[in-house]
Amino acid sequence: xxxxxxxxxxxxxxxxxxxxxxxxxxxxxxxxxxxxxxxxxxxxxxxxxxxxxxxxxxxxxxxxxxxxxxxxxxxxxxxxxxxxxxxxxxxxxxxxxxxxxxxxxxxxxxxxxxxxxxxxxxxxxxxxxxxxxxxxxxxxxxxxxxxxxxxxxxxxxxxxxxxxxxxxxxxxxxxxxxxxxxxxxxxxxxxxxxxxxxxxxxxxxxxxxxxxxxxxxxxxxxxxxxxxxxxxxxxxxxxxxxxxxxxxxxxxxxxxxxxxxxxxxxxxxxxxxxxxxxxxxxxxxxxxxxxxxxxxxxxxx
Ligand code: GDP
Ligand code: ZN
Numbered sequence: 001x002x003x004x005x006x007x008x009x010x011x012x013x014x015x016x017x018x019x020x021x022x023x024x025x026x027x028x029x030x031x032x033x034x035x036x037x038x039x040x041x042x043x044x045x046x047x048x049x050x051x052x053x054x055x056x057x058x059x060x061x062x063x064x065x066x067x068x069x070x071x072x073x074x075x076x077x078x079x080x081x082x083x084x085x086x087x088x089x090x091x092x093x094x095x096x097x098x099x100x101x102x103x104x105x106x107x108x109x110x111x112x113x114x115x116x117x118x119x120x121x122x123x124x125x126x127x128x129x130x131x132x133x134x135x136x137x138x139x140x141x142x143x144x145x146x147x148x149x150x151x152x153x154x155x156x157x158x159x160x161x162x163x164x165x166x167x168x169x170x171x172x173x174x175x176x177x178x179x180x181x182x183x184x185x186x187x188x189x190x191x192x193x194x195x196x197x198x199x200x201x202x203x204x205x206x207x208x209x210x211x212x213x214x215x216x217x218x219x220x221x222x223x224x225x226x227x228x229x230x231x232x233x234x235x236x237x238x239x240x241x242x243x244x245x246x247x248x249x250x251x252x253x254x255x256x257x258x259x260x261x262x263x264x265x266x267x268x269x270x271x272x273x274x275x276x277x278x279x280x281x282x283x284x285x286x287x288x289x290x291x292x293x294x295x296x297x298x299x300x301x
Contacts, residue, residue, distance in 0.1 A: 002051075003018070046066065077168050114160060115132055168221045
């Protein structure tokens with residue numbers, strides 16, 4: 001039986017790209033059988049076995065085991081999350097970046113931080129330039145992959161594209177940071193609509209709530225979705241929070257108390273590392289903020 005990849009889900013249909021087919025050919029499949037057999041809802045990103053029906057459509061027969069499954073956005077087998085933040089327009093928001101990172105660490109995906117619109121820094125020699133360099137260095141030190149890009153000059157485009165090769169990635173970032181522009185720069189044939197107009201209307205371009213994988217033509221697929229921007233901390237336990245800050249982990253093993261919250265306990269090695277400037281001030285501040293936010297949520301639910 002043929003195998004393939006679900007690249008789109010819409011109105012009860014799953015669009016499957018057969019492994020053997022050319023890039024753009026998909027088979028429109030129904031999924032009803034699969035729900036009965038496996039009791040699972042197919043997701044975009046699922047590798048499936050399907051059969052052809054007489055009317056040229058298909059039926060999903062089996063879903064192959066998943067490596068990851070995200071709820072928001074609903075995507076299976078994503079390996080990498082690309083977090084896009086513009087260096088200007090809108091300004092870098094490190095709190096939001098750290099919040100995204102917590103969720104991605106928790107979901108177990110690899111991360112690529114992408115700082116977009118680099119060309120805007122060259123127009124005037126402002127302090128944002130220094131900040132960008134600093135942020136790039138600091139997050140690299142933590143161990144994250146950071147790429148600075150410009151869809152105007154083409155800086156970083158090929159670099160990003162090669163990192164997305166042969167895997168499924170999720171693009172996340174606020175509206176207006178340049179997700180569509182970067183995808184267009186990587187794959188000019190896409191010609192995705194970009195621009196301010198849709199933002200001014202306040203609802204972005206994702207009016208239809210469907211997820212689709214965009215083929216980069218190098219075996220890489222990208223799910224362009226606003227999903228991660230509506231994150232809350234409901235699925236994450238407060239005691240798991242510090243493990244989502246990779247640079248804390250080495251220190252917290254030596255904290256005096258097991259289960260140290262790193263807020264006020266004596267003998268806390270995380271706070272000591274902070275004082276010795278081995279941990280970024282802003283990262284620790286965001287840890288404290290998220291901790292409070294999570295406690296607050298717990299109280300309310
Ligand atoms: P999205 O909402 O994240 O998909 O963002 P868009 O790709 O639609 O871009 C939002 C706005 O930023 C548009 O006006 C783009 O022209 C502009 N933009 C995107 N990328 C760049 C860039 O690299 N440099 C500059 N100067 N502007 C950009
Ligand atoms: Zn501690």
